[in-house]
Amino acid sequence: MAPQPRPLPPSTNGRLVVKVLSVYDLPDDTQPSWVSLVALGSEVRTGPPAARHKDRNSFKFAIPGKSPVDISSLQTSGSNELVISAPLPALYPHTVTLRVTFPKKDGGAANLIANYKLDSLRINETKWLVLNLSPESAGGGREEEKKDPESNGDANEHPPTLRMQMRLEGPFRPEISTVVGMSKTWFGTVDGVSDAAGSTVRSLTTDLPGKVPALRILLIPTVPLAGLGVALLPVGAGILIIGLPFFLPLLVVLITFAASVGAIFGSLYVSTRDGRAKIAPFVTPVYSTFASTPAGQSFLYETGPRPSPVTLARCVLPDSMTGKLIASLLIDLIGSSSYLLPLVGEAFDLSWAPTQAVLVAAMYDDVSPSLKYVAFAEEILPFTDLIPSATYGWLREFGPGFFDEGKKKVNDLTVAVRGEREALRRGGSPTS
Structure with missing residues (x-):
């Protein structure tokens, strides 16, 4: 050999x-x-x-x-x-x-x-x-197969x-490897703490009420208070409606605080074994779909140059007409939401402007390459958030098709009406 x-x-x-x-x-x-x-x-x-x-x-x-x-x-x-x-x-x-x-x-x-x-x-x-x-x-290359018409089909x-x-x-990219290592450390810490605190929580929620039946008496004053709170809800809603312009900043602060607290506790819960088991059926298909794309492979592994943000955005954004319309309306809605809080909203635009430019480029760069610059400028400049740049991109891509189809239907209708007029002018029936 x-x-x-x-x-x-x-x-x-x-x-x-x-x-x-x-x-x-x-x-x-x-x-x-x-x-x-x-x-x-x-x-x-x-x-x-x-x-x-x-x-x-x-x-x-x-x-x-x-x-x-x-x-x-x-x-x-x-x-x-x-x-x-x-x-x-x-x-x-x-x-x-x-x-x-x-x-x-x-x-x-x-x-x-x-x-x-x-x-x-x-x-x-x-x-x-x-x-x-x-x-x-x-x-040394592949030889083109020559088909013999007289050869039998079995061959x-x-x-x-x-x-x-x-x-x-191959290895993960350094940043992905760091995130994976930190996630494993975090999940291990949460599992250890939850295992240690599990017995304490169980004793407070199950064992203690069973051993001290008198604690159930505390439910008696709780019921009237809950009923009073339900009765006062319409009153509070009316006060908020009347004083909405004055209470709006406070309401936004309260909603932001509640969302932050909910996000913290939600993150802690999904970090536990039970939380990971519940979200796994939803997260696993999304990760598998993303990892199977060329952009996902180059994002996770050292396959060459890193993918651009626009390439990654194209993996998650819709490409159908209806999906792009919904995504465009949501992008413009988020961009114009800065008018709810004039000063805080403009500060939010500093981070949303590049994000919107990337999303618009991912969806409409093929039909309007300069639209992403317009989207960035109208978000970063004051008092220009009302410009629906993403929806304009949708009109640029799908509007001509609708216009041509409508024009064709109008022409067909014009021909039909003209034929009806000619038939009536000659004194004949339109259906004859």
């Missing part, structure tokens, strides 16, 4: 792991010598197949154990795993080549190859793949395939 090509130097930044399982439906019964993985100018090879499949010119490179469904039960032949270590930014956009090599002999089978783009993988997740193999051309029903597991490994 020829000496192995020199592999890439080890790297802790990224790693591509390929487990070759089997090759199926080869052109003839010749046993392949090995399967090689070519990436970034380096080539690594497996050993020969571990066993021959019972039919269809197929060979196994891994023998299933007791449970073929369980990945961990696959007993490898000792040389069916191919590993290439390289920087993740170099691996992620690369297209690798997998080659099934046959013994060199006259009239022997030609080598078969398959290409696969690594950016189709989700980093740090194993993916099962079945790749179609094509004959290798003299230049084309089962093209040669290569079955494998592929996994691309």
Whole structure:
């Protein structure tokens, strides 16, 4: 056997792991010598197949154990795993080549190859793949398949395939890794405190009332007070309505304080085991969807340059006509809400202006590239928040379509009315 090509130097930044399982439906019964993985100018090879499949010119490179469904039960032949270590930014956009090599002999089978783009993988997740193999051309590329019209259909029903597991490994970006580490520390601290305080809370809420029945007597004065509070609610609402201009700043402060307290206690609750278990069904699909996008992969992992805020915003903003309309109206509503509190609202615009510019650019940069600058200017300047820049972008994108459709309907109606007039002028019935 020829000496192995020199592999890439080890790297802790990224790693591509390929487990070759089997090759199926080869052109003839010749046993392949090995399967090689070519990436970034380096080539690594497996050993020969571990066993021959019972039919269809197929060979196994891994023998299933007791449970073929369980990945961990696959007993490898000792040389069916191919590993290439390289920087993740170099691996992620690369297209690798997998080659099934046959013994060199006259009239022997030609080598078969398959290409696969690594950016189709989700980093740090194993993916099962079945790749179609094509004959290798003299230049080393894939040879175009020539269809013989006289060949039977059975030969084309089962093209040669290569079955494998592929996994691309790489680290989080430094900031994401820091957030993950801090989150684990925070959740561990909250779990420890909740476990320690659980017995105390249980004794105060369950054991103590059961041991001291007299505490239930305190419910007697509570009921009249609750009824009085309910009766006074309309009075308080009337006072607030009459003095709304004077009470509005105080009301905003109270709402902000209540929202802050609720956010603090809500964050503490979702940090506990029970809270995490309850929000997991909602958070997990959102994270999985975001992580499966190219922007999500480049945001989380060291795949190259960081994605721009506009690219990230496009992952979460709607792209349908109705969704964009609702999002645009909400953006303009938030932007004009600064008029509720003239001074505090203008201070809020300092942070909302760049956010609005990013959102408008994500939705309407294709139809109006300069609109994001208008959105930023009308938010950052005083007394210009009434300009609905986001809604204007929606009109720029979808307005011409509505106008053309309406114009077409008007023309059709004009033709119909003209025909009715001509029929009446001639003295005939419109329906004749």
